[in-house]
Amino acid sequence: MSNCKKLEPFVTPYVDGELDAARRSEVDAHLCQCPPCDSRVAAERAVRHLIQARKVALERICAPRELRARCSQARSAAVADPHATGTLKRRAALARWRLPLRSFALAATLVLIVGGAFVHELTDGSSRVMCAELVVDHLKCFGIINPVIGTNDRPEVVEGSIASLGWHPRLPERPEQAGLSLLGARLCLYGKGRVAHIMYLHNGHPMSVFMLPKTAKPEEVLDVMGHEAAIWSAGGRTFVLITREPRREVEQTVSYVQAALR
Amino acid sequence: MPEPVKRTARAVAFEAEALAAIDSLYRTALRLTRDPADAEDLVQDTYLKAFRAADRFEPGTNLRAWLFTILHNTARNRARDRARESVAIDSEAVDRAVEAPPPGLRDAAETPESILLRDTMDPELQAAVDALPEAFREAVWLRDVEEFTYAEIAQMLEIPIGTVMSRISRGRRMLFDALNHVKLQEA
Numbered sequence: 297m298s299n300c301k302k303l304e305p306f307v308t309p310y311v312d313g314e315l316d317a318a319r320r321s322e323v324d325a326h327l328c329q330c331p332p333c334d335s336r337v338a339a340e341r342a343v344r345h346l347i348q349a350r351k352v353a354l355e356r357i358c359a360p361r362e363l364r365a366r367c368s369q370a371r372s373a374a375v376a377d378p379h380a381t382g383t384l385k386r387r388a389a390l391a392r393w394r395l396p397l398r399s400f401a402l403a404a405t406l407v408l409i410v411g412g413a414f415v416h417e418l419t420d421g422s423s424r425v426m427c428a429e430l431v432v433d434h435l436k437c438f439g440i441i442n443p444v445i446g447t448n449d450r451p452e453v454v455e456g457s458i459a460s461l462g463w464h465p466r467l468p469e470r471p472e473q474a475g476l477s478l479l480g481a482r483l484c485l486y487g488k489g490r491v492a493h494i495m496y497l498h499n500g501h502p503m504s505v506f507m508l509p510k511t512a513k514p515e516e517v518l519d520v521m522g523h524e525a526a527i528w529s530a531g532g533r534t535f536v537l538i539t540r541e542p543r544r545e546v547e548q549t550v551s552y553v554q555a556a557l558r
Numbered sequence: 559m560p561e562p563v564k565r566t567a568r569a570v571a572f573e574a575e576a577l578a579a580i581d582s583l584y585r586t587a588l589r590l591t592r593d594p595a596d597a598e599d600l601v602q603d604t605y606l607k608a609f610r611a612a613d614r615f616e617p618g619t620n621l622r623a624w625l626f627t628i629l630h631n632t633a634r635n636r637a638r639d640r641a642r643e644s645v646a647i648d649s650e651a652v653d654r655a656v657e658a659p660p661p662g663l664r665d666a667a668e669t670p671e672s673i674l675l676r677d678t679m680d681p682e683l684q685a686a687v688d689a690l691p692e693a694f695r696e697a698v699w700l701r702d703v704e705e706f707t708y709a710e711i712a713q714m715l716e717i718p719i720g721t722v723m724s725r726i727s728r729g730r731r732m733l734f735d736a737l738n739h740v741k742l743q744e745a
Binding site: 304339342343355368 | 573577580581582583584585588598601602605606609610612669671673674675678680683684687698701702703708720723724726727730731733734737
């Protein structure tokens, strides 16, 4: 019935009592002679009334107390700094820096390209190939794997989590001095379980520091797959710092890490 | 050290009224993000933006609706930034979809309303609401629980008013079918 179609846009406002008297009478008239439409309206009304009757149960969940406190502070932060784009200190800010999936798609493409290079020891080939593998690991870990760790973990705690490395990497003790917040450490996807992958946020941006034992490489900074890769060796270990940040930031952070681990 | 800010009575009242909505905002944030940590971030960001934009709020208009609009805006921007694979609902396709007519009344003495009210347990209702596709769930919740107007909902969700009404209609009927389906199975 074409009238039923015409009724469509008016059903919800009819149920909600939002129609003017004239329109409401029209709808009433139709419903009197159309059982299917009448059922349909009755069903919609029943659900609306059920939800309204059970509102208390549906509104059972409340905001956590700490959230309430932080949001009160939001007012002071807003007043103190009205134009900043910064945000308040958060709980486990894992999701904020998760890279968009397209970065992973790029990494996946490169995995296909450099696949053959995984066979040899990580540092046997050119530095550039090594860095390509490490950039892929960096992208994968920040993009996909959700490390179940908090921000600002203490270095000694994190060091304990990669005990199976077989050697003991030292981490800078006070990374926050250089704007670094330590997320955690894992075994690098490549390097056969011997390479440590330390994950940081540097001023909110993902930054990885890879540590390779018993190797030495000439110091240099490469541009690999849209990332800066800084390589240096000290004390029989090779370090590779990987980030998308500008070279200036890279050099400053490298200097800091070198000094901290001297 | 910044000077302490003098707060007018109006500013104090504004803050109190804004914070009064935190439970509702958190519930909606939880539905949108499906993750408590993300939900907290979303609510916090919403308040930060709201307090920064406080002078743009027109006194006398609906403060809760304003906050909900900021929340939904922020949630949409985050989802876009993360390039999530979310299924976008094509409003017109939804409206054009052929629907099966709802089941007719089985027993003339009972109304759908009385059956539902009598037989639906709270957890069942919550689960049925949670199971709705987001577009319909939001429309029904914002209307029947939060009691916003169609115009306010249209602004929050950035959809036309007609779409708001059709989504509410469809959402309510999906709930009805879902809840009755359970009853038929239990019978």
